[in-house]
Amino acid sequence: MFKMLIADDHPIVRQRLKQLLLEGFPSAFFGEANDTESLLKEALSKDWDIIISDLAMPGGGGLQALEKIKEVKPYLPVLIISTYPADQYATRVISAGAIGFLSKDNADEDLGRIVQEIVEKAPK
Amino acid sequence: MIKILIADDHAVVRKGLKQILLEEYPSAKIGEVADAETLLAEVIKNEWNIVICDMNMPGRSGLDALTQIKQLAPQLPVLIMSMYPEDQYALRVLKAGASGYLGKDNIHDDIIKAVQTVQLGKKYITPTIAEKLANALGEDITALPHENLSDREFDVFKLLAAGKAVSDIASQLSLSATTVSTYRSRIMEKMNMRTNAELTRYALEKSLI
Numbered sequence: 001m002f003k004m005l006i007a008d009d010h011p012i013v014r015q016r017l018k019q020l021l022l023e024g025f026p027s028a029f030f031g032e033a034n035d036t037e038s039l040l041k042e043a044l045s046k047d048w049d050i051i052i053s054d055l056a057m058p059g060g061g062g063l064q065a066l067e068k069i070k071e072v073k074p075y076l077p078v079l080i081i082s083t084y085p086a087d088q089y090a091t092r093v094i095s096a097g098a099i100g101f102l103s104k105d106n107a108d109e110d111l112g113r114i115v116q117e118i119v120e121k122a123p124k
Numbered sequence: 125m126i127k128i129l130i131a132d133d134h135a136v137v138r139k140g141l142k143q144i145l146l147e148e149y150p151s152a153k154i155g156e157v158a159d160a161e162t163l164l165a166e167v168i169k170n171e172w173n174i175v176i177c178d179m180n181m182p183g184r185s186g187l188d189a190l191t192q193i194k195q196l197a198p199q200l201p202v203l204i205m206s207m208y209p210e211d212q213y214a215l216r217v218l219k220a221g222a223s224g225y226l227g228k229d230n231i232h233d234d235i236i237k238a239v240q241t242v243q244l245g246k247k248y249i250t251p252t253i254a255e256k257l258a259n260a261l262g263e264d265i266t267a268l269p270h271e272n273l274s275d276r277e278f279d280v281f282k283l284l285a286a287g288k289a290v291s292d293i294a295s296q297l298s299l300s301a302t303t304v305s306t307y308r309s310r311i312m313e314k315m316n317m318r319t320n321a322e323l324t325r326y327a328l329e330k331s332l333i
Contacts, residue, residue, distance in 0.1 A: 009207075009228065010137065011228070012137050012140035013140060015140050015232065016137070016139050016140030019140075019143060104136045105135050107135070107136045108136070108139060
């Protein structure tokens, strides 16, 4: 079973992302985190196939969490999502080890496809 | 059929909220707008039973839009939602005529109850806000400097604290630069501060930005 961890401090955003992902992954298991601390705790204590994390969250944010996750689990794909424009942050988060950067406003159109591509490319 | 208009600049929030509302009201007509100008145009053009509006949107703030909606359609209930903690903004938006205030932490659980309550012509008050209201009755309302600002001054204060230039604020709020400078002087006087950096520090300390 495919296991995804969604981290965002806005519960409506988490629910919407989960709904979008369920369309492509109807049997997936979803974990949720609402701040940086809970993201790190969940990410490091359990097995996940992918993490989808907001950039700006209480307690440091997705970028700070990403760096710590990559130290411990370098192969775990982390997709960063944000309301900030890609041209300001994409390069920075990808340099820090993210597998991709997605603007939240494009989530409806692109999230399912991007996660599908990440899954297909992931080492088996 | 209930007609609900959602105003939020983030599509992902609008769709998430729409999904929650449609689960409870499958035949509802749900409209979506992404900024305050379009929100006001929709309120003028079409009939809605409830508006659910984000506090922070590009251009005019949700608070500004609320004030205008209350002039255009005083009976139309407006629920304000926000990413900010409940206790910082609730009193201000309720005073400005909102039927309820939903912080990000409770909106998911409370939105349906809030819609049902305002449909009955009542205000939706969470226990946290009720406590804040009760405390406000007994305390000096000048306790916090930002609570003395008018709604417009408060909008300008938040933008100054976020580092925006006077010219940018003027263009965002459709005001002249001179008017914004006047607001800035009044804000500094009321808050007893001298620099924008002091405003920023204060706003961060109070979780206002």
